[in-house]
Amino acid sequence: MNKKLRKAVIAGNWKMNKTPSEAKVLLEEMIPLVKDADCEVIACVPYVDICTAVDTVKGTNIKIGAENCHWEEKGAFTGEISTGMLKELGVEYVVLGHSERRQYFGETDETVNKRTKAVLKAGLKPIVCVGELLWERKCNITEEVVARQIKLDLFDVSAEEVKNVIIAYEPVWAIGTGVTATDDQAEEVCALIRETLAKIYGQEIADGITIQYGGSMNDGNAEALLSKENVDGGLIGGASLVAGKFAAIVSAASK
Ligand code: PGA
Numbered sequence: 001m002n003k004k005l006r007k008a009v010i011a012g013n014w015k016m017n018k019t020p021s022e023a024k025v026l027l028e029e030m031i032p033l034v035k036d037a038d039c040e041v042i043a044c045v046p047y048v049d050i051c052t053a054v055d056t057v058k059g060t061n062i063k064i065g066a067e068n069c070h071w072e073e074k075g076a077f078t079g080e081i082s083t084g085m086l087k088e089l090g091v092e093y094v095v096l097g098h099s100e101r102r103q104y105f106g107e108t109d110e111t112v113n114k115r116t117k118a119v120l121k122a123g124l125k126p127i128v129c130v131g132e133l134l135w136e137r138k139c140n141i142t143e144e145v146v147a148r149q150i151k152l153d154l155f156d157v158s159a160e161e162v163k164n165v166i167i168a169y170e171p172v173w174a175i176g177t178g179v180t181a182t183d184d185q186a187e188e189v190c191a192l193i194r195e196t197l198a199k200i201y202g203q204e205i206a207d208g209i210t211i212q213y214g215g216s217m218n219d220g221n222a223e224a225l226l227s228k229e230n231v232d233g234g235l236i237g238g239a240s241l242v243a244g245k246f247a248a249i250v251s252a253a254s255k
Pocket of ligand 1: 013170174175176177178214215216217235236237238239
């Protein structure tokens, strides 16, 4: 239907893996493997790897993202990183509200919303992560949980701004567990996310927004997941640390 309107986006989320020298090696391995991609290719890397990563991918089709950032431009926030700092280094994307940040670092929808607005204001593109816990799925409230996250995380984000937002649907029970949502489960929730976006921004804008699936996506299951109407890409953890696996997912998204 409208899938063709949207550019597929495959983003690696390296999490707390790879030193700068290791990042250089991995990216150099990836560059020739993804050079013909017909989708957006992003590597979201630890802060300390950003300089090396941006330098290594210069002139290639790989873009660099960060894994979080603070909402204030500057100030007394020890250990935090601002959008301006990221931008100056050549970062284009920022992962926000990842479930690991929500689970281990007290991230709430309110802070995800503040970060999203700051990232957009800086002219960067947020990859906003939403998704239900296993317990919430068992209680049959996936729909409410995800719709609530979308509404809160995007509160006060304008229709013009939302065009630069990528949503990543990541069921928490599928992250790093080897358990993937089935194609139908992924499609069901991604479609629901688009419905929620349509209620806020209208169908036309919702139809243009890229919605990724994330959670144990790999070279074996990517093609089936990405063939779904509302699954426009992937946010890849474990498999993004192996050049061949990541490249295979990029190929699947390029079909
Ligand atoms: P995974 O992680 O692919 O290792 O499950 C995905 C993510 O956390 O973004």
